[in-house]
Amino acid sequence: MDLEARIGNWFSHLAEMGPDHVEARRDVELVITKLDDGQLRVADIDATGSVVVHEWVKQAILLLFRLRGLERHEVGPFEYVDKLDLKTDYERRGVRVVPGASARRGSYLSPGVILMPSYVNIGAWVGANTMVDTWATVGSCAQIGANVHLAGGVGIGGVLEPANAVPVVIEDDAFIGSRCMVVEGARVGRGSVLGAGTILNPSIPVIDAATGEEVSRGYVPDYCVAVMAQRRREFAGGEFFLPCVLIIQRLSEGERHNKVALNEILRDHGVAT
Ligand SMILES: CC(C)(COP(=O)(O)OP(=O)(O)OC[C@H]1O[C@@H](n2cnc3c(N)ncnc32)[C@H](O)[C@@H]1OP(=O)(O)O)[C@@H](O)C(=O)NCCC(=O)NCCS
Structure with missing residues (x-):
């Protein structure tokens, strides 16, 4: 066998x-x-x-x-009780790890990854040169592409059970704004930008502002700029507003959104962003 x-x-x-x-x-x-x-x-x-x-x-x-x-493990004054090991050998892997960050053994961090004080769980894959910013969490089995920026406080959901459940996928070159929550097998396409505070799961409609059409649930296609918005909904008890994700701009293939590009230029020149 x-x-x-x-x-x-x-x-x-x-x-x-x-x-x-x-x-x-x-x-x-x-x-x-x-x-x-x-x-x-x-x-x-x-x-x-x-x-x-x-x-x-x-x-x-x-x-x-x-x-x-x-x-039980002790690190200076800190004590931990857990079943799983932490990842090691970061220098050889070409990964930068700022104090306060931790990743579990069994996650994969590609060369050039930067972990600000953040967390990466087992089974997660993080592509080359991706930035996992402060207080961002990458849940178990989540698949994050190369050159992605997970901004401060982003929550990428983990999916362990059932074993055939689809994990969250963030494709190459995507920018996920501060405090976004992307969970339960939701997906963000290549080069797309999620505005700060966006919540994406497989029940949330993704609507194209240019046409008013629902393009998917839980999936922002490639090269879109999308923000959290609301849609009107009738119930027996009256009219309410439920969340949706609104595509406010389409980028051309390979194009970087100007605000995202600015962040990168500042970082490349050593200016904190
Ligand atoms: C989504 C984003 C990239 C859009 O930037 P932009 O293309 O310059 O667009 P604008 O700022 O002109 O916003 C377009 C519209 O979307 C709205 N909007 C912008 N960001 C939004 C957000 N996060 N949630 C909901 N609506 C948002 C604006 O109010 C604006 O509405 P208006 O046309 O009625 O004025 C930007 O607003 C954003 O959220 N960037 C992420 C910031 C971040 O998380 N940084 C991390 C630290 S490095």
């Missing part, structure tokens, strides 16, 4: 799994090492643009929680 089949087998016996199960633990730790080094990932985008979830990799992560017991 290959690794994938063995993980499937252990997962079908999930209830019997515990820290003493040496064989299962060896297989699961191998998957986590491969995730940590970017040799495996939980999901990717295929040639047709669809998100493909590798369910067995997620099953390995779920097994890990069964196979690990709690351990």
Whole structure:
């Protein structure tokens, strides 16, 4: 049996799994090492643009929680009690980690990633040169592209269960404004900009301001500038306003929004943004 089949087998016996199960633990730790080094990932985008979830990799992560017991760690005055390890070896990986940031082992951080005091959970993938700004959180299994900026306080949701659930995907060159919440398998396309404070999930309609049409639910297509807005909705009890995400501008392919480009220029010249 290959690794994938063995993980499937252990997962079908999930209830019997515990820290003493040496064989299962060896297989699961191998998957986590491969995730940590970017040799495996939980999901990717295929040639047709669809998100493909590798369910067995997620099953390995779920097994890990069964196979690990709690351990106590002390760092100076700080004490932690957890089942999982933290990521290490950042210098070799070419990743900058500001004090206060932490990433769990089994997340992958590509060269050039900057972690401001932020958090990256297991199974997440973060592409090259992406900035995870202060208090941003990248949930388990979320897939973040290259050259992305997750601005301060952004919440990227994690999806562990069920194992076939689609994770949040942020594609290359996207800019996610401060305090946005992108959760439950929502997706932001390449080069798109989400205005500060936008909430995107698979129930929230994404409406094109130029046509008034709903283009999707929970998916902002490539090269759009979108902000949080409201739509009128009739209920038996009266008229109310529910949130929607409004596309206020379409960028041409490869174009950077002027405000986003300005941030990058300032950062490239060492000016704090
Ligand atoms: C979305 C954004 C990029 C739009 O910038 P812009 O293209 O220059 O557009 P404008 O500022 O002219 O705004 C266009 C309209 O959208 C509205 N709008 C802008 N940002 C909005 C937001 N975050 N939420 C809701 N509405 C917003 C404006 O009020 C404006 O409405 P108006 O035409 O009636 O005046 C910008 O407003 C934004 O949110 N940037 C992210 C900032 C951030 O998070 N920085 C992180 C620190 S580095």
